[in-house]
Amino acid sequence: MAADEVAPPGVDISTPSIARVYDFMVGGKDNFEVDRLVARRALEIAPDGLEAGRACRALLRRAVRYLAAEAGIRQFLDIGSGLPTETNVHQVAHQVDPAARVVYVDNDPSVLVHGHALLAGDGTTALIEADIRSPETILEHPVVREKLDFTQPIGLLLFSVLHHLNDGEDPGGVAATLRDALPAGSHLAITHFWDPAEEHPETSSRVVEAERVFNESLGTGRWRRRAEIEAFVGDFELIEPGLVPLAEWRPDGEAVAEQKETYYTMLAGVARKR
Ligand SMILES: C[S@@+](CC[C@H](N)C(=O)[O-])C[C@H]1O[C@@H](n2cnc3c(N)ncnc32)[C@H](O)[C@@H]1O
Numbered sequence: 001m002a003a004d005e006v007a008p009p010g011v012d013i014s015t016p017s018i019a020r021v022y023d024f025m026v027g028g029k030d031n032f033e034v035d036r037l038v039a040r041r042a043l044e045i046a047p048d049g050l051e052a053g054r055a056c057r058a059l060l061r062r063a064v065r066y067l068a069a070e071a072g073i074r075q076f077l078d079i080g081s082g083l084p085t086e087t088n089v090h091q092v093a094h095q096v097d098p099a100a101r102v103v104y105v106d107n108d109p110s111v112l113v114h115g116h117a118l119l120a121g122d123g124t125t126a127l128i129e130a131d132i133r134s135p136e137t138i139l140e141h142p143v144v145r146e147k148l149d150f151t152q153p154i155g156l157l158l159f160s161v162l163h164h165l166n167d168g169e170d171p172g173g174v175a176a177t178l179r180d181a182l183p184a185g186s187h188l189a190i191t192h193f194w195d196p197a198e199e200h201p202e203t204s205s206r207v208v209e210a211e212r213v214f215n216e217s218l219g220t221g222r223w224r225r226r227a228e229i230e231a232f233v234g235d236f237e238l239i240e241p242g243l244v245p246l247a248e249w250r251p252d253g254e255a256v257a258e259q260k261e262t263y264y265t266m267l268a269g270v271a272r273k274r
Helices: 018-025 033-045 049-070 089-096 109-118 135-140 142-147 171-180 201-217 226-233
Strands: 075-079 101-106 125-129 155-159 187-193 266-272
Touching: 018 033, 018 049, 018 109, 033 049, 033 201, 049 089, 049 155, 049 187, 049 266, 075 089, 089 101, 101 109, 101 142, 109 125, 125 142, 135 142, 135 171, 155 171, 171 187, 171 226, 187 226, 226 266
Parallel strands: 075 101, 075 155, 101 125, 155 187
Antiparallel strands: 187 266
16 A cells, blocks of 8 residues: 555555456546556556556447437446446436436445446436345345336446356356346346457467456456356347457447457447347
């Protein structure tokens, strides 16, 4: 910990946090030296890591815009929502419909401390502290039930969160419980660390190293195979172009990412419940 750093009440800065390491990677300011140390180790393996962070947020904006503007989704459940950043889910959704509702969910105290920036102030958005490993708690939460109408389609956002569940924490069961609670016409948007295995063997060996660093420093981080990630979508129907590297999911004219170190290390997809 740097000598001049002061932790907000309830926030532990003696150990790194996923939310704050990611905040650093996407250019945020709500991180501490302990988090930046992890980020720097990751950047040694993947020197384009900051570009990868920007690609994650750009994908999030494209996917939410698609859900609101093209799929007609007016309510979102964003789990593992992260620290507030430049453009948040509700701001993207509100560009399409200012009445769109968003419930943000995260289990990191830092997110709650800084989360006021996630609240639109007009009753459309809310933030709750909850753990995705207990999906029923989220689904039954009074704020979730108050803000979201489970008889109407919901956009379930699982951006970069399931890869922070280890295999023993039943990520498949968690995803299934969440999917099952949604009515027809709902959508699941997902991004996930990807081990491209035989599709890109040279990248595959690098993600093994990244997984080691993440688990040593954060205790989580699973780069899963394509089939494992596809299983999280269950029987929802993947919309075009399917499960693809982030830059290839409905690019919107922003410069297409060069194929650097992280290009084949994450997949993104949006799927619809019939
Ligand atoms: C890499 S960040 C992704 C933030 C945002 N979804 C995005 O894609 O830009 C992962 C977030 O998931 C949260 N998270 C990790 N494990 C979680 C859990 N078990 N329950 C709820 N949130 C979790 C972390 O605190 C962090 O804010």
